[in-house]
Amino acid sequence: MKVTIGQRELEMGSKYLTELRSSNDIWEDTEALRARLAEDGYLLIRGFHDRERVLSARMDFLRKLQAMGRLDPHAPLEEGVISKENKGGMWGGSAEELQADFPHFLEVVNHPSVMSFFDRLLGGKSMTYDYKWPRAIAHGGNTGAHYDVVYMGRGTKNVYTMWTPFGDTPLELGTLAMCLGSQHYDKIKQTYGEMDVDRDNVATGWFSEDPVEIVDTYGGQWATTAFEAGDVIIFGMYMMHTSLNNRTNRFRISSDTRYQLASEPVDERWIGHKPKGHYAWGKTPQKSVADARKEWGV
Template identity: 60%
Template sequence: MKVSMGVHQLKMEGPYLTALRESNDIREDAAALQARMEEDGYIFIRGFHDRNQVQQARSEILNQLHQSGRLAPDADPEAGLVGPDNKSAFLGGTNTDKPAFLELVNSPRVMNFFTNYLGGAAATYDYKWLRAIATGGSTDAHYDIVYMGRGTPNLYTLWTPVGDTPIEMGTLAILLGSHRWEHVRSTYGQMDVDRDRTEGSFSRDPLELIEKYGGRWATSDFEAGDAIFFGMFTMHSSTVNVTNRIRISCDTRYQLASEPVDGRWIGKKPRAHETALEAPLKTMAEAKKEWGLA
């Protein structure tokens, strides 16, 4: 099987790409999960969410996308066929107009899991990063800390595909071992995109990172209900959506309620990024030279 990442076609179980390791066998064992996170930099669980809740959220989002013209106008919205303009949609925010979606990512099932994993009452950001990715869309490699590092570093991203999502639709990919790249963590990983007015993507070339730092990308086919979570210093990207169906997924964040929170992402109207749209922005190429990473 060939997988599209960036401009490359990578062979599954080849030198650059492998399958994610599942952790269903230790789902209820917080200590084992934390050890697995330390080892792998991520936790992948099949059936993490209730499948019916995922399908309800998907239908809700697809109907809104259809009304906004993002889907093929003459097709059933449930098919999720990309519209004639082939436009992706970023639906970030509190998403109060999507109650089924919020019930999914804020459910007792999710919050209780993170309370057990974290060893104390869990909290989630009010801002949700919900995306609908059209044909050809993908995500560049990055650490999440550069976008939300003003609170606790012990924050976790949960990536949820909203519906059955095979690799060819654009699935999340983890760069194995990247959470232990100390020089990258101490330079790029200390950056704040707003404070430093620097672009956040670390690389647009998935093979460049392997050639410089080692490791291997890992991904999988996902079914409705599956999810993966990881820490702020795990390098991740996505495969390219090479289908004619829109990929719906969301990134949601969880932490101990007792620890500091990045105020940009909480409240009824989170202020979000402060300077991201203002020029000039320092390029990552410029920043890497300053950090000795070029």
């Protein structure tokens, strides 16, 4: 099967793209989960969330998109068919800000089962950032390859992203893809990985929009899979990831949420009653990623 990432078409099973592996086989073995996370850079867990809870939250997002005029009025609401304007939705904000429009969302990502899992995985009391990142990706949309640390690296580096798709998500809808081995790209970690988008004001914050260039230059292999409602993928701040292009006429709805030990330093931009978020990025003329990479020598 062929998929598209940015301007590149990749073949599943080629040197550039393979299948993510599930960690459900070691679900009850905490040490094995930690070892798998260190080895693979991610944990794919099928059925992590209650499916019906996820689908209830999906309907909240669809009703919001409908109110915004972003859905095809002639198609069933639950299908999430994109209107002819092909505009997506980004709803980043605090729990309080999101609760009114998406009452079932926090029931998924802040659920006691989620927090107890991170308590177990991290070996102590965990916390989640107050700021959350739910979004709806329209036709053609995708995200360039990046490390999350450049957006949220001011506290501990032991922060973990949980990517949750709100609905069954086949490859053509635009699934997340991990770059296997990228947590060991030492030169990139020491240069790009030290960037702070608010301090350095580099456009997009993405390292590259070309998945082939990354593999050819630095090694590794991209990996993705089809997801069902309830599945998640969890990964650290130095795991390069991207998304496949949404090649359908339906929205891909998903969220990024972050978790860490409560005892470790927290990036102040993402916590509190009304987190300040990215306060400087994009406010002045930005440096291009290409220029920044020349300076870094990567």
